[in-house]
Amino acid sequence: MENFSFHNPTRIEFGTHTEQHIGQHLARHGVRKVLLCYGSERIKRDGLFAQVLASLAEHDIAHVEFGGIVSNPVISSVREAIGLARSSGVDAVLAVGGGSVLDSAKAIAAGVCHPGDVWELFIGQAPIETALPVFDILTLAATGSEMNSGAVVTNEATREKFAINSPHLFPRVSVINPALMQTVSRDYLVYSAADIIAHSIEGYFTARVQPRFHSRLVEAIIHTVMESTEILLADPANYAARAEFAWAATQALNGLVYAGTSGYSYPNHMIEHSLSALHNVPHGAGLSVVIPAWMKWYQQHNPTQFERFAKQVFGRQSAAEGITALEQWFDRIGTPTRLSQLGIGAAELPALLENVLGNARYFGVADIYTRDVAQHILSSAL
């Protein structure tokens, strides 16, 4: 095992009705005025918004609304929110939504405290010295952002989907009520399953040092995601499965499966970020296309771990059978496995390839993901 530091200070409040106490959590952290970030207006129709406002009012916490955050959130929206946060003098950011809203909230929280443009933080031109405290009520389990210190945002002008990461960005309190996720659409459920699996397998396959405990933990996460996805497809109101799914999502990217590993990279995310930056596809849908194509190419680099995956996750003997089994499982649950299903054809490949090569430089893996390799993976995903 490699040397590591592990410190995850996020407080998780998990379970039914937990969103009703959000005001109390904010008050405990001394928050007086909060920027309330959300996506669609649906939360105003389903009662969640009213509940949040009631809890804030109960604790005399003022709020300023910032709605309309979209999937694959964009930096222009973050900039707008930073302006609003500054002019209204909020002292915290509260995200009510899924990973896109939460990642935007983190970018806003960091951006408010940065004198320059917020994108400078994404391209390494300035460090994140501090940030407003971030809180969230999660309505979609997938990204793991609720218990980590990262955020991913797209710059529409440059077509770059880049990330920030800082200890200042761990949410202080994340409220996870699986019951709020029971209305997630069938499509977003299966995209989320692909996203969680992607988070756990990036390190599983790519790490140069991969402790056995970590492999077992990843397998536990994948088994749990697969099992609960299948239950939820048949019975969307199954709370126990919704809870297992949500907690597996949190565990997949809270640092635990990476602590003590080394040399890992995020190639599936790297390639997918180009898909969603250029074609605005749902992140998880992009991932379920990239993963099988990437696995078929990458297996030669780590045959032992691919055989382990096949055996432990699917009870199959060979690496190839394991990859096929995962691809077939994606097909069965209904998340795409071919670029064509995303409306992306051969004509789109050249632009996609250039974007992937840019990401490879950004991710520091340009030596592995050369033009030939990226071309091969993308073509095989057509």
Place this chain on the structure above:
Amino acid sequence: MENFSFHNPTRIEFGTHTEQHIGQHLARHGVRKVLLCYGSERIKRDGLFAQVLASLAEHDIAHVEFGGIVSNPVISSVREAIGLARSSGVDAVLAVGGGSVLDSAKAIAAGVCHPGDVWELFIGQAPIETALPVFDILTLAATGSEMNSGAVVTNEATREKFAINSPHLFPRVSVINPALMQTVSRDYLVYSAADIIAHSIEGYFTARVQPRFHSRLVEAIIHTVMESTEILLADPANYAARAEFAWAATQALNGLVYAGTSGYSYPNHMIEHSLSALHNVPHGAGLSVVIPAWMKWYQQHNPTQFERFAKQVFGRQSAAEGITALEQWFDRIGTPTRLSQLGIGAAELPALLENVLGNARYFGVADIYTRDVAQHILSSAL
């Protein structure tokens, strides 16, 4: 899954040479003078003590020594240390040792801030309002105390081995260098394996609500402990196995395998605490005796989970085969499975029984562990 809060603020610094930076961690937390707690004088012979002092000196941190803490630490020693901490005006407690030293450090940290006698905190006569910050350099992986908020201490006068628990007792920084554990004796290695397995299976078998992810996580921990123990018995200097063992120990009792479960209890610890309170046996050795006897009796209460254990951990079909396999594994690694191996015979049972019944009241499970049940489990362990 049950509703839960999860918040574990301990920073883990894991790996080789990490102990050399202890002064830096203390300085970051503003510590100026520390009570340095340890057990035997061995750390003065093997160079660890000198390294710690050098790191403290480098950061101008003064220290007061408190050595001689024994396994199954006693409250008289904690009281003595509290006096020393007060008279010398330390502002933090640093444990250098295993679970006994760390648990003592936590009791000292809480006791210094409590105006009454420290044992009042153990018997619920007073709450833990605050505590000095606790830091540690772990030299034995077993108890999980390095990443949780509990501590167990024995009152020699009353023969009670009781616990405290408070969010104030999470170590601020825990330094885990598996290389420091390479000199742990063969006996303490196998006792520790039993302790870690006990931590993970208490909830696994007793929880009324036991999520599937949690079962899988427990199985991942047990597989890792068994595998790394076997490697270490053959090759004590194997760093990778030592690291896997240590990290599994931390994961077994840092709250993760219990978050979202409900109705669990710690019957094996409850019974074992009587063994070590009355006969001062090593905690893990007592546990490996209690576990098989307890399992044979308890399996009727949760047959499905016992079958799962048999299958997932040992590849066996029936609950009984799983229990036998664990007992045989304990025998094979050389940790005791009978009271007689601990020098405890039938003549000692009556006093043991009374102590267990007292613990059952303290643990709130007197309705399950009646005189007849406790007598049955103890007798079957002879």
